[in-house]
Structures are given as C-alpha cells and as structure tokens.
Amino acid sequence: AAPDVMVEPLFWLDQQTIHRYAEVGCGFGFGLDFAREALGWTVQGYDPSPAAEAGREQLGLPITLDYLGPETLRGVAPYDLILASEVIEHLPDPHALLTALAPAITPSGWLILTTPNAAGIHPTATPATLLLLLTPGYHLVLYSAASLRRLLEDHGFGHHYLRETATTLTIVASRQPFAANPEAVLDRDLYRTYLQRRLATVDPDQS
Secondary structure (H helix, E strand, O other), X not given: OOHHHHHHHHHHOOHHHOOEEEEEOOOOOHHHHHHHHOOOOEEEEEOOOHHHHHHHHHOOOOEEOOOOOHHHHOOOOOEEEEEEEOOHHHOOOXXXXXHHHHHHEEEEEEEEEEEEEHHHOOOOXXXXXXXXXXXXXXXXXXXXXXXXXXXXXXXXOOEEEEEEOOOEEEEEEEOOOOOOOOOOOOOHXXXXXXXXXXXXXXXXXXX
C-alpha cells in the first residue's frame, strides 16, 4: 500500500498550521489514518470505492462513500489541506473537480495533487513506463508540469511548488504565497512509531 509514499508530501508544509485535512480518492485510508494518529489532524475522506468502505470500517475513519462535490461538501467547514493523489488523470473534466475543491479550502490553505507526468511519454520510453503512464481505459487526461501549473492557476491557485520525476508530478499549491520544502522527506522515526502503535491495535485473528 506504500502509505509512506502517500504521506511524504505532507512534510513539505508546516504541520503546526494544519488542523483539518481531507483526501479525495483516499482508498483504504492509510494516509488519513497516519494524519490522524501521527500528526493529530482532524481528517475526512471522500471515495465511493469498496476499499474506502473497508477502511472506514477497519480503521474507524470518517470516509464519505461518495465523490467529492457540492452535495457532499454542503455545510462542511473548509479544510486547511486537501490531497488528491492519482485522481485527476481519471476524470473526463478535471476542471469540475478543481471548481468543487477551491471553496473547500481555507483562503490560506493548500491543495496537493499527484498525477502521472506526460513528459515521460516519448519514443524511447520502455513499455513498462508507457503502460504505467497511459493505463489505457483508466487515464483520461495527462499533464505536463506546465499544464498542471496552468490548471491550478486557472482556479486561483497561483502559488505552488512542484516536484517532477520521470513518471510523476507532485505539486502543492495555494492562493497565497507560502513557504514549502519540496525536498523534505518523511520523518521515518515518526512513521515507525505510528506503525508500531497501529500494529498493537490489530487483532491477529482478523489479519
């Protein structure tokens, strides 16, 4: 499940300023659970999948088993940080998601997106890389670093930090200037402590 990879971008920001955190497409909810248990944040997930339903039950997480949108956000206070990891490439209209997300984030809050890097698609790319990036039938829209920045700027997120690898783009964005460290890495000691504490709560007969 690689929850360590999921939560590493959370360490780019000053965690003391974050109290309310949401994930769109949270899956089983490992990232939400880490944010709640290790960082002390109030968390909320949005995902209609069976994996999310299982995580809600087994981890006791507040996950709305539906897509994020005006209906699911009605009456919900804005979040300090929203993460949508590997989501926008599956949507026929990513602008609709950003339209829904923008008012759900505090004026000084952040949005983190991760998505495949369209720059990795070229004639010399390996078949394995192309399959990962294209995922025919599932990936509908692919972004370069420039087009991902433009998407966010079109929705008012004019300040951002981006980390680019051969296959993945990770961007943290806000409406206001902010300090971030895209080179920051996961606190491994905190992560191990979280895993040990979580393991102690697991019934081995249900594993």
